[in-house]
Amino acid sequence: MGLNPVIIRLEQLSKTYGEGDTEVHALFEVDLTINRGEYCAIMGASGSGKSTAMNVIGCLDRPSSGKYYFDNVDVSGLSELQLAEIRNRQIGFVFQQFHLLPQLTALDNVILPMIYAKISPDERKQRAIAALEKVGLAARLFNKPNQLSGGQQQRVAIARAIVNQPLLLLADEPTGALDSHTTQEVMDIFEELNSSGITIVMVTHEGEVARLSHRIIMFRDGQVINSHLNPETLETEKYVTT
Ligand SMILES: Nc1ncnc2c1ncn2[C@@H]1O[C@H](COP(=O)(O)OP(=O)(O)O)[C@@H](O)[C@H]1O
Ligand SMILES: [Mg+2]
Numbered sequence: 710m711g712l713n714p715v716i717i718r719l720e721q722l723s724k725t726y727g728e729g730d731t732e733v734h735a736l737f738e739v740d741l742t743i744n745r746g747e748y749c750a751i752m753g754a755s756g757s758g759k760s761t762a763m764n765v766i767g768c769l770d771r772p773s774s775g776k777y778y779f780d781n782v783d784v785s786g787l788s789e790l791q792l793a794e795i796r797n798r799q800i801g802f803v804f805q806q807f808h809l810l811p812q813l814t815a816l817d818n819v820i821l822p823m824i825y826a827k828i829s830p831d832e833r834k835q836r837a838i839a840a841l842e843k844v845g846l847a848a849r850l851f852n853k854p855n856q857l858s859g860g861q862q863q864r865v866a867i868a869r870a871i872v873n874q875p876l877l878l879l880a881d882e883p884t885g886a887l888d889s890h891t892t893q894e895v896m897d898i899f900e901e902l903n904s905s906g907i908t909i910v911m912v913t914h915e916g917e918v919a920r921l922s923h924r925i926i927m928f929r930d931g932q933v934i935n936s937h938l939n940p941e942t943l944e945t946e947k948y949v950t951t
Contacts (some may be wrong), residue, residue: 860891
């Protein structure tokens, strides 16, 4: 993979669920380009296609028609195994509900993606500790998720997402389960990660969170109605949907 500036390119991309009377165009002929190093927030009402777009961008789901290029590679030509490799090595995922394994310590949760990536045990441990230090959890390596606060659990999830040094961090409502103080902590980490070069795409319905990104992409009814909203001009109240 080369150093082309474009990391995500959707071309006339559609995703359709069902058929006939029950057909739903979750995405309809979407064109969207995101460059290496950007920090974008995706907004839009419930049902507007945000999660569908994230699933396609994250190589978790395939489009019904149109093209998706990830780092200049046409994803439609890849096998399931190749897609799994991209998800493991090039893309980090953060979800609203953390999705940590409850029986594993913070350290072992962060080590897990490196086992799949076939990294040696010594290096795994070193890199997991470094990632947990980066999110301010050096003192919590051996705690299990139920011994951590929500904000701490989300920081473990972020450490897990970045430990394979991905090109892209995808976050679907990363602060949806957090209070305003921990939301700010997570946003500080995102800003720092983006400054260090990671491309970030996050879905949020919170105007105050979206405002901390550098570009807002607005969805409506499966289409991008504005691909370059300026976060500084976003009126917070207007887009709060729940
Ligand atoms: N697996 C599915 N089967 C059928 N319809 C779906 C499925 N996933 C999403 N949809 C529909 O596609 C549309 C977009 O959904 P989604 O991408 O989840 O929106 P958002 O994340 O913006 O709330 C909605 O109308 C939703 O009901
Ligand atoms: Mg959604």
